Amino acid sequence: MASRHALQEQQNRGEAVMKQKVAVPVAGQNKSRQALGDIGNMVTLRGKQLPAVTRPVTRSFCAQLLANAQKDAAEKKKQNADNNRMMVPKKKAAVKPKAQPVPDDATIIEISPDTVEKQKPKASSNKKPQGSLTSTLTARSKAACGLNYKPKAKNIIDIDAEDVNNELAVVEYVEDIYKFYKSVEDETKVHDYIHSQPEINDKMRAILIDWLIEVHNKFELQNETLYLTINIIDRFLAAETVARRELQCVGMSAMLIASKYEEIWAPEVNDLVQISDRAYEPRHVLVMEKRILGRLEWNLTVPTPYMFLVRFIKAAAAVPPETAASVLQMENMVYFYAELGVMNYEIIVRFSPSIVAAAAVYAARATLNKSPLWHETLELHTGFTESQVVDCAKRMLVFHLVAVTDDKRKVIYRKYSKDLRGGVALYQPAKYLLAAALKS
Known part of the structure; x- marks a missing residue:
C-alpha cells in the first residue's frame, strides 16, 4: 500500500514538472514575439522615440531614418542659432586684469586697454559708373602684358572716347584689331610681277583699274568692294600669267568676287557682261571666277x-x-x-x-x-x-x-x-x- 501511494505521488510530481517544461517555451515564445514587435515597429535614437513603421526594417532603411533624424536636428540647431543671433546681448562690465609682478630686468610695455575700433567711412552714394566686365578684363590684360597703346600724354587725343557706348565701334578691341592688320599686311603684300607678265604692263593695269572705278561708281558699290577688287587682281596677276585679251575678264571676275564678299546685293553676271559691251560671255566670267578663287586658295580676308x-x-x-x-x-x-x-x-x-x-x-x-x-x-x-x-x-x-x-x-x-x-x-x-x- 505504501509503495502504491509513493508511485502515485511520483506520477503527480512528474506531470507538474512536464507542465512547467511545456509552459516555459510558450512564455519564452510570447516574450520573443513581443521583442521582435518592438524592434520592427519602434526605433529610438538617443532617447527619442521615432514613429512606427509598417514595413520590415533593413539596414538601408534604418540608415535613411537616421539620416532624416540628423537632418531635422541640424535644422533645429541652425534655427536656434539664428534666433540667438537676433537677440541683442547685454554688455558685460569690463573686468580689470590683476597686476602681475614685473621682474626688475624686464622692459615694461604699456598697452592701453581702452582701444576703440575705428568706424569705417560710409560708402559714398555718388560712385563713378563702372565699365563692363569685358573692358575691365581687357584693360587688366593689357596692363599685365605691357600692351597699353594709349600713353598718358597731353598732346594725344583719345579718338574713341565718344564711341564708348557704341557697340559697333568695339572700343575694347579696335586697337588690337588694327595691330593685327599691321602684323599680317606684309603676308599678302604684292611683289613686283609686271616683268613676269609677257603681254601686260603697268599702263594696262592702270587703265583697267580706272575702268573698274567707273563700274564701281555705276553700280554704287561700297568702298570696301573697290579696294578688295584691286587686291584680288594684283595677287592673281602675281601668281599666274594672263593673256592680254583676258585682262578685262580678270577685272570683271575680281569685282564679282569682291561684291559677293562685301555687298548685300552683288551685281549679276549679265550686268557685268552688259557693261563691258559684251566683250565676254557669262560663262567666261564664271570660269575666270573659279580660276581666281582656286589660285588664291579662297583667301579673301586681307587688310586693304x-x-x-x-x-x-x-x-x-x-x-x-x-x-x-x-x-x-x-x-x-x-x-x-x-x-x-x-x-x-x-x-x-x-x-x-x-x-x-x-x-x-x-x-x-x-x-x-x-x-x-x-x-x-x-x-x-x-x-x-x-x-x-x-x-x-x-x-x-x-x-x-x-x-x-x-x-x-x-x-x-x-x-x-x-x-x-x-x-x-x-x-x-x-x-x-x-x-x-x-x-x-
Whole structure:
C-alpha cells in the first residue's frame, strides 16, 4: 500500500514538472514575439522615440531614418542659432586684469586697454559708373602684358572716347584689331610681277583699274568692294600669267568676287557682261571666277588700304577738332589720293597698305593746308612718323598733277571733281611738296 501511494505521488510530481517544461517555451515564445514587435515597429535614437513603421526594417532603411533624424536636428540647431543671433546681448562690465609682478630686468610695455575700433567711412552714394566686365578684363590684360597703346600724354587725343557706348565701334578691341592688320599686311603684300607678265604692263593695269572705278561708281558699290577688287587682281596677276585679251575678264571676275564678299546685293553676271559691251560671255566670267578663287586658295580676308583709311581719318580729324563740313572735305580728299595711289602700280608694289593710307592722309592735309600737318595722335594710331610717309605722299601729289592732263585715266579726276565729292580734285596740290617731288 505504501509503495502504491509513493508511485502515485511520483506520477503527480512528474506531470507538474512536464507542465512547467511545456509552459516555459510558450512564455519564452510570447516574450520573443513581443521583442521582435518592438524592434520592427519602434526605433529610438538617443532617447527619442521615432514613429512606427509598417514595413520590415533593413539596414538601408534604418540608415535613411537616421539620416532624416540628423537632418531635422541640424535644422533645429541652425534655427536656434539664428534666433540667438537676433537677440541683442547685454554688455558685460569690463573686468580689470590683476597686476602681475614685473621682474626688475624686464622692459615694461604699456598697452592701453581702452582701444576703440575705428568706424569705417560710409560708402559714398555718388560712385563713378563702372565699365563692363569685358573692358575691365581687357584693360587688366593689357596692363599685365605691357600692351597699353594709349600713353598718358597731353598732346594725344583719345579718338574713341565718344564711341564708348557704341557697340559697333568695339572700343575694347579696335586697337588690337588694327595691330593685327599691321602684323599680317606684309603676308599678302604684292611683289613686283609686271616683268613676269609677257603681254601686260603697268599702263594696262592702270587703265583697267580706272575702268573698274567707273563700274564701281555705276553700280554704287561700297568702298570696301573697290579696294578688295584691286587686291584680288594684283595677287592673281602675281601668281599666274594672263593673256592680254583676258585682262578685262580678270577685272570683271575680281569685282564679282569682291561684291559677293562685301555687298548685300552683288551685281549679276549679265550686268557685268552688259557693261563691258559684251566683250565676254557669262560663262567666261564664271570660269575666270573659279580660276581666281582656286589660285588664291579662297583667301579673301586681307587688310586693304581702305581698312586703315577709316581709322586714320578719324585720328586726323581729332587735332584740331574739326567741324562736320571740314571733316567731310578732308575725307573726300583722302579717298581721292588713296584711289590715285592704288591705281598706280609703282605705289602698290613699293609700299604696304597702311603706308598708302597714311600717305593719303598726309597728302590731303598738305593740300588743304591743315596745321599741324602731322601730329602725335596721327603718329600713334598710324604707327608712322612724318618722314616715313612723306615719300609716298609726294608721289601721290605728282599723280594728282598728271591726272589733270591724262585723257586715258580721267575717271578718278572726274569722279572727285563733282560737287557730290566736294570738288576736291580741283584743288591745287601742295606746292612745296610737289616741288620737292619733282626735283627728286
